[in-house]
Amino acid sequence: MKIKFATCISCWIIFALTFDIVYSQNEDIPVGAASLAFVFDITGSMYDDLVQVIEGAEKIMAMTLARTINPLYNYILVPFHDPDIGPVIVTRDPDEFILELQDLYVHGGGDCPEMSIGAIKEALDTALPNSFIYVFTDARSKDHVLTEDVLSLIQQKQSQIVFVMTGDCGNHSSDGFLAYEKIASTSSGQVFLLKKDQVNQVLDFVTLTVQAQKVNLMSVDSPKKDVNTYFIPVDNTLKELTVSVSGVAPDIKLWAPNQENQYSEHDGLRNLLDLKKVKIQNVRDPIPGKWKLQVSSNSSHTVRVRGLSSSNFFPSFSRSTSHDTSSTTLRPLKGIESSPIVNTTDIDPPAGLYRMEFIDLQGEVLAEYPLIRNPLKDNIYTVSPLIPPYTFFYIKVTGVDDEGNTLQRLTPTAISAREATRPVVHISDMTRGYYQATAFLTCEVISEVPFLVQWSRGGKLLGNLQEHRGSSNVTLEVPNATEKSEGLYLCNATNKAGWRATQTFLDVSEPPPSITPPKNVSVVPGDNGMLTCSVHSTVEFNISWYKVGRNSRIKSSKKFNILDNGSLII
Incomplete structure (x- = not known):
């Protein structure tokens, strides 16, 4: 398959990896x-x-291609050059x-800022979910106005983005550069500042890390600038442990459990990347x-610890306390109670989880x-309803493996609570009612959060203001409908995000006749039998008889x- 889209923007590189998620739009994708x-x-x-x-x-x-399990399904190339992408x-x-x-x-240049964020957005739109993305450029972004769109896509696709920069237009405080840091931080990625001749070393590192079953620790x-000490629980399912630090003069020191001496190359430590501003072991x-x-680092810096394991977790949020994961979302609603649900893979008894934490950046x-x-x-865990943080946060779960070792995992990217959307209101264009009978007008309101509904006609409010906690059908009764009841009726639904309204036309007509069924009739054989039914109607009618x-x-x-x-006489 080969697809070309005629859109344009600047110049970089992204590696997207997708793990443990079914790409539901196409059943052929494993x-x-x-x-x-x-x-x-x-x-x-x-x-x-x-x-x-x-x-x-x-x-x-x-x-x-030489690996037993090849995680790559397809390959995506997104070239960009200001002002074009693609x-x-x-x-x-x-x-x-x-x-x-x-x-x-490669051609042109001179205008340092490039349309890089739009290029990342194209990659995220095209790549499979759970992408792992590397960005290569020597310029800050010109289209940083698209940053929020990219942050939303990162959470939707659970995609990690690492920037490998061989230039930055000389201004780390500009919005165009800060957008990179924000994207990297939110996606659990990093910004690597390198020299031109160091790109191949990063690619050698990527070659080793393009693998399935990556987990965030x-x-x-x-x-x-600081020296910090962390303790990393390693469970018996972790096949590899990788530590990366980005900053000025970064340094990494590791000690294995219950060991006084620092872990070294003699013990099996591998230095995957050792540059002035990047170190990976x-x-x-x-x-x-x-x-x-x-x-340690002589500047602000980022630390990422990852591993390889089939034991992982996938959190989601539900407005109900049900254990059903089919109606959950990856992002909770801002300021609204949600019930977290945690789905796990390969954490079977006696292994298990017992704690969930929200962690800031x-x-x-x-x-x-x-x-x-x-x-x-x-494989399913729940948490009592809670209101999520208002800032970006990671979800960390803690438990034990089947041997009692502490097991910890972190979400691939940070999460932010999202704003609720306006209600959606559906109603038929025309509602039929019957003369001198009660007419029922019903509108369907779909809302993620509690909402209010008010009916009106010609600017006059009808009935009481109704409050509902979630999506539901809302009905207005019009008793003793007549020709004066005919006309347009408006159903207006309002929640914290805004309002929507739609209308229906009430058409009043004569009701169909009502029939009182005839009683059973018994006759002597040879005699006539008469069947009679009682009909009530406001207009003329005809009676027809049928035999079952x-x-x-x-x-x-x-x-x-x-x-x-x-x-009927028989």
Whole structure:
């Protein structure tokens, strides 16, 4: 499959990985499928970067295709050049993807800020859910007005974004650069500031990390120069442990459980990246237990700790206390009580979870709640209704593995409570009523939050103001309807986000006749029998008789006789 979209903007690279989520729009996409997306800035100054990216892409392809489980389902390329983005390339063929990279033409430049945020938005729109995204550029963003749209998409797609920058237009305090930091922080990504000749080293690191079953263990943004110590619980399902620090002169020190000496290369420590502003270390098959981590930097810095494991969790929020995850959302409503529901994979008894925490972007605990396991479904946990934080937050869960080691996981990205939307109101264009009978006008109101409904006609309020806690049908009764009752009626629904109204026309007509069923009649064989039904109608009517099991109407004949009053003689 190859799709090209004729939209435009600047130059970068994004690698998108998708794990443990079914892409429901297409049943052919397997569970755990991943997208590898490159968003590339094709301004002239990015030529050296492009050469390294093409070489790095070939290594990534070779490495992932050689793995027993290849997490990559498709490949996405989003070139951009101010003021254009695209065309967006989507392909299942890795060779075609490499050819598309080689066909990129870098040119122009001079105007440093680029349309980078729009390019990221295109990648997020196109990539599979749960994407892992790397952005390569040497310029800050010109279209930072789109940042909030990208933050919303990050939460929808649960996508991590890492910026690999070989330039920044010389201003770290500009809105265009701060937008990158905000996107990286919210997505549990990082901003790497590198030299042009260091891009290939980052790509070597990416080659090793493009794997399935990635889990988030810790995400902390430190606002100042500091030395901090953290304790990382490692459970027996973690196959790898990776620590990355971005800042000026970063340093990482690790101690294995119950060890006085620092963990070193002799013990199996791997230095994946060691640059002036980025340091990444990795441990394969880490010993279960409490690892000690000491991180330092001469500036504000970000710390990320990730692992490889099939044991993970997927939180959602529900307005009800039901354990049903089909009606939940990834983001709770702002200022409204929600019930968190936690769905897990490969955390089966005797392993389990017992605590959920809300963590801010600096790693501080905002709130803590006990998790309650569903007695009928071992993989489902619930929390009592709560009002979520008003700031961005991660969800951290804590429990034990099947050997009693502490198990912790963090959501792939930060979450923010969203504003409620205005109610949606549905009603028929016309409602039929009957003369001197009660007419019923019903409008369906769909609302995420409590709402008020008021009926009116010609500007005059009708009935009482009604309050409802959630989506429901709201009915107005019009007693003893006559021709004066005919006309337009307005149903207005209002919640905290706004209001919507729609109208229906009440058409009053004569009611259908009512029939009193005839009683059973008994006759002597050979005698005539007469059946009579009593009919009430405000207008003229006709009576027809039918015999059960026959579709044709009975007519007067030698066997049947229909009298003027409608009675039937047999």
